[in-house]
Amino acid sequence: MSSYDDQIAGYYNKLLQRNAGEPEFHQAVAEVLDSLKIVLNKDPHYNDYGLIERLCEPERQVIFRVPWVNDKNEVKVNRGFRVQFNSALGPYKGGLRFHPSVNLGIIKFLGFEQIFKNSLTGLPIGGGKGGSDFDPKGKSEQEIMRFCQSFMTELHRHIGEYRDVPAGDIGVGGREIGYLFGQFRRLTNQHESGVLTGKGLTWGGSLVRTEATGYGLVYLTEEMMEANGESIDGARVIVSGSGNVAIYAIEKAQELGATVVGFSDSSGWVHTPNGVDVALLKDVKEVRRGRVTDYVSEAEGAVFNPEGSIWDLEADVALPCATQNEIDGDHARKLVENGIKYVAEGANMPSTAEAIEVYRENKLHFAPGKAANAGGVATSALEMQQNASRDSWSFEYTDERLKKIMQGIFRNIDSTAAEYDHEGDFVVGANIAGFKKVADAMFAQGVI
Numbered sequence: 076m077s078s079y080d081d082q083i084a085g086y087y088n089k090l091l092q093r094n095a096g097e098p099e100f101h102q103a104v105a106e107v108l109d110s111l112k113i114v115l116n117k118d119p120h121y122n123d124y125g126l127i128e129r130l131c132e133p134e135r136q137v138i139f140r141v142p143w144v145n146d147k148n149e150v151k152v153n154r155g156f157r158v159q160f161n162s163a164l165g166p167y168k169g170g171l172r173f174h175p176s177v178n179l180g181i182i183k184f185l186g187f188e189q190i191f192k193n194s195l196t197g198l199p200i201g202g203g204k205g206g207s208d209f210d211p212k213g214k215s216e217q218e219i220m221r222f223c224q225s226f227m228t229e230l231h232r233h234i235g236e237y238r239d240v241p242a243g244d245i246g247v248g249g250r251e252i253g254y255l256f257g258q259f260r261r262l263t264n265q266h267e268s269g270v271l272t273g274k275g276l277t278w279g280g281s282l283v284r285t286e287a288t289g290y291g292l293v294y295l296t297e298e299m300m301e302a303n304g305e306s307i308d309g310a311r312v313i314v315s316g317s318g319n320v321a322i323y324a325i326e327k328a329q330e331l332g333a334t335v336v337g338f339s340d341s342s343g344w345v346h347t348p349n350g351v352d353v354a355l356l357k358d359v360k361e362v363r364r365g366r367v368t369d370y371v372s373e374a375e376g377a378v379f380n381p382e383g384s385i386w387d388l389e390a391d392v393a394l395p396c397a398t399q400n401e402i403d404g405d406h407a408r409k410l411v412e413n414g415i416k417y418v419a420e421g422a423n424m425p426s427t428a429e430a431i432e433v434y435r436e437n438k439l440h441f442a443p444g445k446a447a448n449a450g451g452v453a454t455s456a457l458e459m460q461q462n463a464s465r466d467s468w469s470f471e472y473t474d475e476r477l478k479k480i481m482q483g484i485f486r487n488i489d490s491t492a493a494e495y496d497h498e499g500d501f502v503v504g505a506n507i508a509g510f511k512k513v514a515d516a517m518f519a520q521g522v523i
């Protein structure tokens with residue numbers, strides 16, 4: 076037991092009392108505080124000036140009503156959120172999630188994770204997150220547009236190029252960013268490109284942003300495998316989800332010679348022993364906005380499974396790219412049994428604390444989301460750079476920068492883990508490397 080265990084437990088207990096009913100937020104904080112015990116033993120000054128308590132308290136939280144009218148002329152009411160967690164390194168930056176499960180605790184967990192992730196990118200961005208309990212599934216195009224317009228009617232007061240720059244997340248892709256940006260422009264009478272990222276290419280968007288999270292995940296996975304003397308070329312890979320992150324992780328993994336043997340959505344999972352037809356998957360999900368069953372009905376050799384779990388498949392690499400806590404302890408034990416050696420998180424916090432313990436006990440190579448999926452926000456920051464200089468970069472140049480950033484993140488978390496005597500523990504490496512940069516900036520800027 077370290078001499079700081081009691082103090083950290085005290086911070087955590089107080090946080091539990093002050094943030095009741097927010098289990099995902101508690102989970103995300105607990106994991107980081109666990110790593111901070113290691114930091115404090117070596118660098119006790121990080122315990123000064125209430126730094127850790129300040130870090131766990133959002134700078135600002137906005138909760139608002141989002142009324143809108145559906146196609147039957149009925150008034151619907153949703154709840155909107157924007158949690159501006161930490162701006163020590165730069166303007167708040169983080170996506171918007173539209174999903175019926177969204178509540179304050181989920182947005183706070185995502186915003187908290189975002190602080191460290193953004194710090195790891197090495198770019199000047201703070202951490203924030205937002206969204207709504209609106210469910211885009213089954214809604215018409217007009218309903219989605221009216222919802223986005225109502226959401227932005229309140230949100231626009233709180234965001235800006237130098238203040239807070241939202242992007243997409245679950246349920247928010249290019250279409251929604253378009254409607255949100257349109258309403259922002261109308262309300263402010265300014266074409267402030269830097270206010271949102273993930274924009275269309277003709278009005279301030281960046282090449283590679285759509286692909287960035289999935290590609291970045293695979294670049295980091297490739298680096299992690301190479302550091303262990305192995306290659307992704309020839310590996311069998313499981314990817315959960317079939318949204319933005321999953322699709323581009325599948326594309327890049329197969330481009331590098333891997334076979335993706337399964338993917339999923341919330342209705343079930345698909346076994347693809349001969350790999351995924353990426354063009355068909357994109358057509359089904361991005362153009363037709365269909366389900367994985369539509370893919371199966373048109374693809375050769377793909378089998379749909381409404382029961383069981385995608386984590387029952389045998390493979391070498393698992394890339395969870397759907398949502399939080401999708402891998403519990405039992406799933407993690409299955410992964411071990413089935414020969415998985417590498418897990419890299421495309422989603423935010425897809426592994427429970429118990430699952431992470433199983434990875435540790437069985438010496439899996441595990442890259443946590445705050446490092447492995449940082450390519451999305453990193454490329455958003457590159458979009459902000461292009462907007463600020465009224466420039467647009469080529470696909471190749473932007474992709475190369477993304478790749479370098481992901482390689483740099485891997486080197487950073489690897490060397491930080493070793494520096495703190497936890498060689499190979501990339502959870503510890505990511506938490507500590509992300510933390511120190513933010514903490515140093517907070518010290519320099521005083522008690523605020």
Ligand code: NDP
Pocket residue numbers: 243244245246247288316317318319320321339340341342396397398399421422423448449451452
């Ligand atoms: P999308 O909305 O594009 O896709 C989400 C996918 O996950 C869909 O296949 C969806 O299935 C599935 N899914 C969502 N919720 C659940 C659930 N409760 N149970 C089972 N399946 C579910 O989102 P993204 O691809 O953008 O995001 C996926 C993950 O990656 C999230 O954790 C997000 O926070 C994280 N992330 C995203 C980034 C980005 O740039 N987009 C950046 C960094 C992290 P269905 O369609 O059936 O709901």
